[in-house]
């Protein structure tokens with residue numbers, strides 16, 4: 001496999017692994033990191049976790065410096081004022097997949 005092919009394979013694996021993160025894993029991570037603290041706008045601690053077919057909803061924004069890549073976020077909505085909090089997908093991927101490879 002040439003270098004471009006290797007990069008493509010790694011990117012595909014990263015995408016598949018990130019999309020395999022379950023609601024339970026997402027919730028465990030949120031609680032472990034205390035990412036569910038009070039809403040910055042209204043102080044409510046009631047969060048709505050949007051799901052899509054049993055997985056946490058995920059969104060992507062294009063990297064305007066390189067449209068071949070994007071930044072991915074899981075998100076949660078304040079149940080009181082609808083303010084939205086983004087949780088970067090990368091660190092959650094690292095938590096479940098990179099750390100796992102190191103410990104195995």
Ligand SMILES: [Zn+2]
Nearest residue numbers: 039042078081
């Ligand atoms: Zn709020």
